[in-house]
Amino acid sequence: xxxxxxxxxxxxxxxxxxxxxxxxxxxxxxxGFLRVVLNRHVRExxxxxxxxxxxxxxxxxxxxxxxxxxxxxxxxxxxxLGNLTPHLHWHVIPRWRDDRHFPGAVWxxxxxxxxxxxxxxAAAMRMAATLPAALEVLDA
Amino acid sequence: xxxxxxxxxxxxxxxxxxxxxxxxxxxxxxxGFLRVVLNRHVRExxxxxxxxxxxxxxxxxxxxxxxxxxxxxxxxxxxxLGNLTPHLHWHVIPRWRDDRHFPGAVWxxxxxxxxxxxxxxAAAMRMAATLPAALEVLDA
Numbered sequence: 001x002x003x004x005x006x007x008x009x010x011x012x013x014x015x016x017x018x019x020x021x022x023x024x025x026x027x028x029x030x031x032g033f034l035r036v037v038l039n040r041h042v043r044e045x046x047x048x049x050x051x052x053x054x055x056x057x058x059x060x061x062x063x064x065x066x067x068x069x070x071x072x073x074x075x076x077x078x079x080x081l082g083n084l085t086p087h088l089h090w091h092v093i094p095r096w097r098d099d100r101h102f103p104g105a106v107w108x109x110x111x112x113x114x115x116x117x118x119x120x121x122a123a124a125m126r127m128a129a130t131l132p133a134a135l136e137v138l139d140a
Numbered sequence: 141x142x143x144x145x146x147x148x149x150x151x152x153x154x155x156x157x158x159x160x161x162x163x164x165x166x167x168x169x170x171x172g173f174l175r176v177v178l179n180r181h182v183r184e185x186x187x188x189x190x191x192x193x194x195x196x197x198x199x200x201x202x203x204x205x206x207x208x209x210x211x212x213x214x215x216x217x218x219x220x221l222g223n224l225t226p227h228l229h230w231h232v233i234p235r236w237r238d239d240r241h242f243p244g245a246v247w248x249x250x251x252x253x254x255x256x257x258x259x260x261x262a263a264a265m266r267m268a269a270t271l272p273a274a275l276e277v278l279d280a
Contacts, residue, residue: 046205065186079219083243103223105247
């Protein structure tokens with residue numbers, strides 16, 4: 001099957017368990033943007049059995065909690081779209097009032113191209129480094 | 141508090157229980173677009189206790205299941221953004237390869253303005269009419 005999420009991690013691999021993995025997205029304008037990717041190829045949440053839906057959302061929300069605690073963004077955005085890559089993955093995106101798309105979705109046209117504050121990029125690096133320990137309870 | 145989802149339903153009310161409500165969104169280019177709105181004013185999923193997260197997602201996914209069964213879209217999109225209205229609500233959006241934004245997110249620029257097939261609009265009306273019965277198991 002010609003699916004990029006079956007053939008690759010889909011970003012920089014930070015953590016994984018039996019159900020899914022967490023990867024960092026390479027979007028310089030959006031530091032701290034992570035994705036939670038289901039390991040197996042399934043199209044929609046409602047194609048999963050109930051226990052697997054719960055396990056996946058538990059990881060998505062543990063990632064949200066860690067991102068919030070680390071970065072204190074103005075808002076969190078969660079989305080499962082997959083129109084181009086119909087292999088279940090959740091976008092977990094910290095948003096700031098001064099980011100390029102705010103208050104639009106990150107898929108809307110950019111409103112400016114001001115540089116991201118350097119301390120926010122550094123904080124996103126620390127967030128990534130501490131993610132595995134924060135998710136340790138979900139290992140297995 | 142000046143929150144539109146505290147002061148109004150946020151769309152055409154189709155169903156509600158103690159946790160949340162389901163409303164139809166008035167977007168003529170996107171028939172079948174629903175929102176699941178938490179009744180109380182809470183900003184993020186991770187501000188909810190675990191049982192309330194589960195109850196809300198159970199409704200979101202029951203709505204996805206009903207929309208899929210009724211409309212057989214090419215893809216489902218789920219998103220909790222709330223940058224403008226930070227009162228928890230989930231967008232549940234059936235997508236078709238021929239819709240105005242596909243394969244982009246619905247928040248991306250429209251690619252065309254072709255009319256929506258009339259039978260799809262009619263199917264979305266029937267989907268709305270049968271939603272309360274489909275969610276009956278989640279009443280209370």
